[in-house]
Amino acid sequence: MTLARWPAWLFAALAAVIVTALLTVPGVGHAAPALLSQGHSAASSSAENATFPASSAVDGDSGTRWSSQAADPQWLAVDLGGPHSLSQVVLNWEAAYAKAFQIQVSTDNVNWTNLTPVTAGNVGVQTLSVSGTGRYVRMYGTQRATQWGYSLWEFQVYGDDTAAACNATVNSALNQPVLASSTQDAGAFPASSAVDGNPGTRWSSVAADPQWIRVDLGSVRQVCGVELDWEAAFASSFQIQVSTDGNSWSNLTQPMAGLAGNQTLTVNGSGRYVRMNGAQRATQWGYSLWEFIIHTVGAPPTTTTTTQPPQGDCPWVKSTAPVAQRVDQLMAAMTNAQKVVVLHGNGATGPYIGNTDPIPALCVPAMGLQDGPAGVGDSLDGVTELPDPTALAATWDVNAAKQYGTVMGQEFAGKGANVVLGPTINIVRDPRWGRDFETYSEDPYHAGQTAVGAVQGIQGQGVMAQVKHAAAYNVEGGASRGTPSDNVIIDDRTLHEIYLPAFQTVLTQGQAASVMCAYNQINGTPACQDSAVMNTALKQATGWDGFIGSDWGSATGGAPQLANGGLDMEMPGGAFFGQALIDAVNQGKVSQSTLDDMTRRVLTQMFKFGLFDHGATGNTGAVVTSAAHTQVAQDVAAQGSVLLKNNGVLPLSASSLKSIALLGGDAIDPQNIGGGSAKVNPSPAAVNPINGITKRAGSGVSVQWVAGAGEHVQTPDIPAAVALAQKSDVAVVFASYGESETDDLSSIDLQFSQNDLISAVAAANPRTIVVLNTGSAVTMPWLNNVAGVIEGWYPGQENGDAIASLLFGDVNPSGKLPVTFPRSMADMPTAGAQQFPGANDRIEYSEGMNVGYRWYDARNITPLFPFGFGLSYTTFGFSGLTVSAQANGSATVRATVTNTGSKAGAEVPQLYIGQPAANGEPPHQLKGYQKITLTPGQSQVVTFTVTPRDLAHWNGSAWTTNTGSYGVFVGDSSRNLPLTGTIAVTAGS
Numbered sequence: 001m002t003l004a005r006w007p008a009w010l011f012a013a014l015a016a017v018i019v020t021a022l023l024t025v026p027g028v029g030h031a032a033p034a035l036l037s038q039g040h041s042a043a044s045s046s047a048e049n050a051t052f053p054a055s056s057a058v059d060g061d062s063g064t065r066w067s068s069q070a071a072d073p074q075w076l077a078v079d080l081g082g083p084h085s086l087s088q089v090v091l092n093w094e095a096a097y098a099k100a101f102q103i104q105v106s107t108d109n110v111n112w113t114n115l116t117p118v119t120a121g122n123v124g125v126q127t128l129s130v131s132g133t134g135r136y137v138r139m140y141g142t143q144r145a146t147q148w149g150y151s152l153w154e155f156q157v158y159g160d161d162t163a164a165a166c167n168a169t170v171n172s173a174l175n176q177p178v179l180a181s182s183t184q185d186a187g188a189f190p191a192s193s194a195v196d197g198n199p200g201t202r203w204s205s206v207a208a209d210p211q212w213i214r215v216d217l218g219s220v221r222q223v224c225g226v227e228l229d230w231e232a233a234f235a236s237s238f239q240i241q242v243s244t245d246g247n248s249w250s251n252l253t254q255p256m257a258g259l260a261g262n263q264t265l266t267v268n269g270s271g272r273y274v275r276m277n278g279a280q281r282a283t284q285w286g287y288s289l290w291e292f293i294i295h296t297v298g299a300p301p302t303t304t305t306t307t308q309p310p311q312g313d314c315p316w317v318k319s320t321a322p323v324a325q326r327v328d329q330l331m332a333a334m335t336n337a338q339k340v341v342v343l344h345g346n347g348a349t350g351p352y353i354g355n356t357d358p359i360p361a362l363c364v365p366a367m368g369l370q371d372g373p374a375g376v377g378d379s380l381d382g383v384t385e386l387p388d389p390t391a392l393a394a395t396w397d398v399n400a401a402k403q404y405g406t407v408m409g410q411e412f413a414g415k416g417a418n419v420v421l422g423p424t425i426n427i428v429r430d431p432r433w434g435r436d437f438e439t440y441s442e443d444p445y446h447a448g449q450t451a452v453g454a455v456q457g458i459q460g461q462g463v464m465a466q467v468k469h470a471a472a473y474n475v476e477g478g479a480s481r482g483t484p485s486d487n488v489i490i491d492d493r494t495l496h497e498i499y500l501p502a503f504q505t506v507l508t509q510g511q512a513a514s515v516m517c518a519y520n521q522i523n524g525t526p527a528c529q530d531s532a533v534m535n536t537a538l539k540q541a542t543g544w545d546g547f548i549g550s551d552w553g554s555a556t557g558g559a560p561q562l563a564n565g566g567l568d569m570e571m572p573g574g575a576f577f578g579q580a581l582i583d584a585v586n587q588g589k590v591s592q593s594t595l596d597d598m599t600r601r602v603l604t605q606m607f608k609f610g611l612f613d614h615g616a617t618g619n620t621g622a623v624v625t626s627a628a629h630t631q632v633a634q635d636v637a638a639q640g641s642v643l644l645k646n647n648g649v650l651p652l653s654a655s656s657l658k659s660i661a662l663l664g665g666d667a668i669d670p671q672n673i674g675g676g677s678a679k680v681n682p683s684p685a686a687v688n689p690i691n692g693i694t695k696r697a698g699s700g701v702s703v704q705w706v707a708g709a710g711e712h713v714q715t716p717d718i719p720a721a722v723a724l725a726q727k728s729d730v731a732v733v734f735a736s737y738g739e740s741e742t743d744d745l746s747s748i749d750l751q752f753s754q755n756d757l758i759s760a761v762a763a764a765n766p767r768t769i770v771v772l773n774t775g776s777a778v779t780m781p782w783l784n785n786v787a788g789v790i791e792g793w794y795p796g797q798e799n800g801d802a803i804a805s806l807l808f809g810d811v812n813p814s815g816k817l818p819v820t821f822p823r824s825m826a827d828m829p830t831a832g833a834q835q836f837p838g839a840n841d842r843i844e845y846s847e848g849m850n851v852g853y854r855w856y857d858a859r860n861i862t863p864l865f866p867f868g869f870g871l872s873y874t875t876f877g878f879s880g881l882t883v884s885a886q887a888n889g890s891a892t893v894r895a896t897v898t899n900t901g902s903k904a905g906a907e908v909p910q911l912y913i914g915q916p917a918a919n920g921e922p923p924h925q926l927k928g929y930q931k932i933t934l935t936p937g938q939s940q941v942v943t944f945t946v947t948p949r950d951l952a953h954w955n956g957s958a959w960t961t962n963t964g965s966y967g968v969f970v971g972d973s974s975r976n977l978p979l980t981g982t983i984a985v986t987a988g989s
């Protein structure tokens with residue numbers, strides 16, 4: 001600092017007040033290296049037993065040794081008592097040496113820097129040259145050479161025997177990344193001017209208290225001196241502070257007054273970040289520094305992990321620059337310790353079920369993640385309990401999915417959450433899975449399209465969707481969930497053709513921000529470590545730029561396995577993606593570019609979804625339900641209900657009926673939603689079937705109820721139900737099968753005597769209608785004896801009004817089954833215990849691609865009700881198929897659908913493709929559908945676009961379309977396909 005360059009008036013002022021604190025550390029010596037470690041205190045990650053303590057490796061006695069437990073990693077550290085310049089480390093290994101280890105140094109015993117690359121040990125003495133400064137030195141072993149632990153007779157550290165000197169002639173802050181709380185005049189006085197070595201340029205803040213300027217030294221260093229060259233606008237109260245992560249700060253000085261001029265301070269502390277934290281200005285102007293100089297012990301930093309210093313007050317905030325540029329800007333200012341903050345949860349369960357911490361120094365906001373797929377879950381109130389996602393899928397209507405998603409997006413935003421933990425898009429492989437209700441379909445195309453609608457709805461409201469759970473998670477398995485027994489054995493073709501496509505579709509077509517990986521293993525690899533699924537299939541194959549988060553506690557193993565496997569964010573805590581991830585990067589086990597890619601993915605979505613542009617969008621106490629939302633809940637419940645049988649009893653006519661018997665515990669206490677993380681509280685209160693039907697039937701109809709049987713019925717009384725049914729014009733029996741996360745069902749037969757109730761009521765009244773509230777398929781031993789059946793799934797809080805609207809024909813049923821209903825469990829593709837729930841640490845997906853209708857078609861088994869099936873109060877006809885195809889398989893398929901009945905209604909024409917037998921595919925597979933509404937007599941031509949990919953199969957490494965004749969089938973279910981045609985394909989054309 002040359003005083004002569006200062007203005008004269010300042011020079012005079014300065015002379016009077018200059019304060020210089022002397023640096024008293026002796027200078028660096030150049031004597032022969034001295035043994036620094038002997039007799040100093042040592043610590044280790046473990047000891048084999050009390051006979052082999054860490055201290056034995058630094059006691060100078062090569063007959064005693066430290067020996068660790070037989071596990072990786074392990075470390076032995078010695079405290080040199082103060083910082084020293086280091087030159088050599090000598091390891092005297094016992095027979096149990098390290099196959100891979102590094103020598104590391106630290107100034108604070110927390111943050112470690114590598115002094116060597118990953119090195120192999122050897123039995124006996126090993127001498128390594130090192131260069132660095134620090135107080136703590138350790139051997140960090142990552143791989144043992146033997147089945148025993150790590151064992152050292154002696155661990156010797158050599159270097160300068162005088163404590164390393166404070167390097168008072170070198171400015172460690174020079175040109176380092178620097179940030180300030182603000183800059184005056186839109187950046188005319190940037191923070192970087194205080195570390196540019198030019199005393200003629202300065203940083204100047206806005207005129208407000210408090211303000212700070214912070215320098216990143218690039219690595220943790222022992223800070224021993226600070227020089228502040230104040231302009232006239234100095235601080236009347238400030239402190240020098242230090243931090244290892246840029247977040248939490250320790251004071252190196254008491255609050256003190258600045259002065260106009262040069263102020264030199266002796267300090268002592270270690271950290272990577274040093275800041276001047278100003279509490280009070282001395283003038284009416286801001287804070288202004290010509291230079292901010294920092295002295296450290298030992299050599300100045302040579303490398304930094306950050307690049308260009310950002311300027312001013314978090315310039316990436318509210319910037320109009322493209323997202324990628326804003327991410328670059330922010331990442332250039334981030335240390336690895338800061339990067340990992342956005343890569344893991346903070347372990348708290350509030351305000352949301354998952355929470356990341358903010359980084360105030362970089363203006364990075366916190367992020368809140370909340371369940372789940374059927375609306376705002378995790379016990380929050382004031383929200384809409386939507387019908388379950390199976391009901392949504394049963395609408396076969398992408399627009400309904402968008403509406404449902406929009407309601408979710410609005411309610412999550414209103415609660416201030418940033419990420420919806422949903423939708424669940426796993427394939428329904430078996431009707432006994434405890435989470436079938438919260439997912440969509442047994443078909444990957446149908447699941448994918450429904451998911452695209454829902455995700456677009458959610459994300460259209462500025463909330464991220466985290467689709468879950470990648471990719472083959474289709475059984476709870478009781479206590480084995482998340483253990484190595486939870487091991488799905490699946491072939492590669494099935495994984496690619498059945499379980500991955502819905503995920504890939506929702507990433508490419510739906511642009512979902514995030515994916516959750518699952519608890520289970522796939523062929524022995526934990527899903528959250530599965531590079532083939534996460535890196536290859538989800539990221540590389542799609543070019544997607546979102547992030548993958550773990551399920552709650554599904555991150556296992558170690559930071560390298562998870563990060564290298566493709567996981568980007570750990571939830572709910574940071575056991576692996578906190579310090580362990582930083583260590584893994586320092587040890588070369590996770591590359592810096594992998595860490596950067598993970599960070600970039602999370603930040604990209606945070607920028608895209610406006611988290612840097614606006615504050616919280618709401619709070620958990622807000623009431624976010626509304627009349628419009630409950631209307632959507634009712635509409636989806638009605639549109640998703642499937643009329644399975646109707647002998648003419650439906651729709652009911654309030655004018656010609658005198659009495660209705662409602663039976664079953666569910667008429668009053670219905671199964672509106674399943675259990676677990678997808679459970680949602682109704683608000684203000686759910687409408688039960690009794691209330692909904694009584695209101696709709698009107699005063700001219702007597703509506704009476706007797707429970708008879710049901711899950712929550714304390715004293716079953718089937719005869720009482722029969723008696724009521726007998727004397728009523730019509731009987732409606734409500735029956736349910738409750739599902740919940742963590743619990744699979746033991747059967748697909750209705751429980752709690754409900755089948756007996758239905759049979760008895762049907763025998764008493766030929767006009768018996770059964771309303772089922774189940775999450776998936778159940779058997780119906782009474783089917784031939786009842787007059788009507790409606791599958792309503794779990795209809796959400798507007799259940800009563802929705803079912804009344806269907807029973808009385810205000811809404812014409814148009815739902816279609818998203819799952820096959822088998823005649824019995826024995827007919828199912830997954831009937832064997834080895835297949836579901838699995839045995840001996842294996843869940844065999846031996847049915848391969850023959851999931852759902854594919855199985856029943858391949859085996860020629862007649863289901864009770866096929867996939868895609870659903871009746872209406874009108875009828876539809878299919879005609880006029882045309883196929884215009886190119887040799888590569890691209891085709892346009894057209895068909896005419898006519899409402900041949902007497903009521904307006906909606907139909908879902910479905911397109912299936914059958915591949916040539918040689919391709920070894922299931923007989924036919926859904927590749928298109930549309931929901932259209934027609935008035936009586938009206939016809940509409942529907943158009944399907946077929947792509948070569950729709951005709952392709954996975955050949956082990958890519959999608960291939962073979963030469964051959966491909967069947968085209970159009971109809972109203974997987975088992976009723978009256979229109980047929982072909983597409984002739986020539987491979988390679």
Ligand code: BGC
Binds near residue numbers: 353371468677
């Ligand atoms: C479930 C996830 C859910 C998470 C947070 C887990 O047990 O599998 O689907 O999002 O908990 O509640």
